[in-house]
Amino acid sequence: MILQVAATISALGACSSTLAFAPTQRSLIHKTTTHLRPEVFGSSSSMANTALRASAEPILAPLSPSNLAVSIDKPLLTPIEYGYRASSPTNIWRSFLAVLLSDVFKTAMVAFLIAAGVTLLSKCFTGAAAASGSSGGFSNILTKLKNFFATITKSSRAKPVNRSVPMPFEGDGGWGKCTLRSKKKVGTSPFTVYEFALPKPEYNIPLALGQQLDFCCLSSDDDICTGSFYPYEVGNESGVSQRGVVRIVLPESDSAEANAAQVGMGNSKFIEVLKDEMRVGDEIAIKPGKSHLTYYGKVPVSDMVCVASGLGIVPIVDQVKSISPKGSSSVKTTSIVWINENRSDFDLAMDELEKEYMKYSTKLAVSCIMDNLKKPLDKNREVEEAVPYFNAGTMAVVSGPKRFAETAKAYLNRKGYPDNCICVLP
Numbered sequence: 001m002i003l004q005v006a007a008t009i010s011a012l013g014a015c016s017s018t019l020a021f022a023p024t025q026r027s028l029i030h031k032t033t034t035h036l037r038p039e040v041f042g043s044s045s046s047m048a049n050t051a052l053r054a055s056a057e058p059i060l061a062p063l064s065p066s067n068l069a070v071s072i073d074k075p076l077l078t079p080i081e082y083g084y085r086a087s088s089p090t091n092i093w094r095s096f097l098a099v100l101l102s103d104v105f106k107t108a109m110v111a112f113l114i115a116a117g118v119t120l121l122s123k124c125f126t127g128a129a130a131a132s133g134s135s136g137g138f139s140n141i142l143t144k145l146k147n148f149f150a151t152i153t154k155s156s157r158a159k160p161v162n163r164s165v166p167m168p169f170e171g172d173g174g175w176g177k178c179t180l181r182s183k184k185k186v187g188t189s190p191f192t193v194y195e196f197a198l199p200k201p202e203y204n205i206p207l208a209l210g211q212q213l214d215f216c217c218l219s220s221d222d223d224i225c226t227g228s229f230y231p232y233e234v235g236n237e238s239g240v241s242q243r244g245v246v247r248i249v250l251p252e253s254d255s256a257e258a259n260a261a262q263v264g265m266g267n268s269k270f271i272e273v274l275k276d277e278m279r280v281g282d283e284i285a286i287k288p289g290k291s292h293l294t295y296y297g298k299v300p301v302s303d304m305v306c307v308a309s310g311l312g313i314v315p316i317v318d319q320v321k322s323i324s325p326k327g328s329s330s331v332k333t334t335s336i337v338w339i340n341e342n343r344s345d346f347d348l349a350m351d352e353l354e355k356e357y358m359k360y361s362t363k364l365a366v367s368c369i370m371d372n373l374k375k376p377l378d379k380n381r382e383v384e385e386a387v388p389y390f391n392a393g394t395m396a397v398v399s400g401p402k403r404f405a406e407t408a409k410a411y412l413n414r415k416g417y418p419d420n421c422i423c424v425l426p
Contacts, residue, residue, distance in 0.1 A: 178286045181245065187344065203243065207291075214287050227263075230314045230425075233321070234349055262401055296420035303393060304335070305397070311348070312398075316397065324356065324363065335365045371383075395423065397423045
């Protein structure tokens with residue numbers, strides 16, 4: 001049913017050097033920032049043939065050319081060479097006997113006979129004990145021996161290798177299905193993490209940077225509800241997606257207008273149904289969505305500046321994990337400015353950003369600023385210090401609610417960033 005609804009939609013085309021927290025002190029003070037400025041460092045099979053010849057020389061050397069008799073009924077090869085090159089049934093049997101008499105074969109046979117004997121004796125003594133109504137100590141010893149040999153046999157077997165398998169999307173319109181598995185609040189923040197189980201535990205959904213997941217479900221009134229969200233990878237290793245599940249994080253405001261301000265009106269309806277009507281175990285249609293990370297400026301990109309608010313930090317964290325490891329990209333420095341009005345909003349990714357900063361402090365700068373979002377960004381001293389002026393090779397990423405994104409993009413334009421160097425994530 002879910003896949004048919006999703007197919008209907010498809011057919012219709014529906015469609016900075018500044019760290020605002022210290023690693024040992026994470027309290028946020030209104031319009032106050034603790035600065036840590038990381039240092040930026042500069043870039044910078046012939047032996048066998050020889051043995052045969054050596055063995056043959058004593059036989060051929062005493063013979064002079066005049067005494068060398070050539071006969072058509074005798075081989076021209078010396079006995080040693082002939083024996084080496086020609087194979088006979090005798091040689092084959094000798095090889096087979098060598099295998100039978102080898103230590104490896106003897107050991108394997110002894111182990112097999114012992115295991116077989118222990119098994120037979122155990123059955124015999126166990127049956128006798130059962131018949132007499134008593135269990136003897138010898139039977140226990142045999143059982144232990146049997147378990148010992150069973151353990152050795154299991155340990156010698158090759159263990160299967162666990163590998164992730166890309167999930168196939170074979171439904172109409174390229175849809176697949178997943179199952180709602182859990183709902184969990186994020187600290188004291190007004191956000192909830194929804195976890196969905198994929199059809200098989202080895203499945204994963206490979207996504208590009210800036211790519212969303214599309215969801216589709218039916219409301220209790222049989223209305224089709226869709227939503228597009230970034231995967232929530234907080235807690236996973238860098239560049240590694242957990243197998244068998246996907247997660248998204250959504251606002252949990254009781255007001256539909258407040259949710260719409262965060263994620264858009266279309267997504268707001270889906271959130272309402274997911275929150276109030278969907279239960280654990282319900283199926284929802286899913287497929288990879290659009291990728292929104294675009295850049296048309298100078299390449300390669302050497303620096304990145306990310307300005308985010310609210311849920312906009314989710315795709316930013318994913319980018320940082322992908323581009324920060326050494327050799328993973330051309331980016332040398334990344335500056336993140338995360339602005340929120342409420343202290344609890346930072347619970348969404350504060351720990352994750354701190355962890356990434358501790359790993360890449362020479363190339364990553366994080367500023368977490370609490371201020372009124374209605375205030376112009378150029379009037380905030382912390383923002384002015386955290387966002388550098390434009391240099392060639394710099395890519396700027398803006399992520400957050402629509403109104404914030406418009407304000408942040410205009411602010412970056414005033415700091416010299418051209419439009420083709422600014423990517424706005426919805």
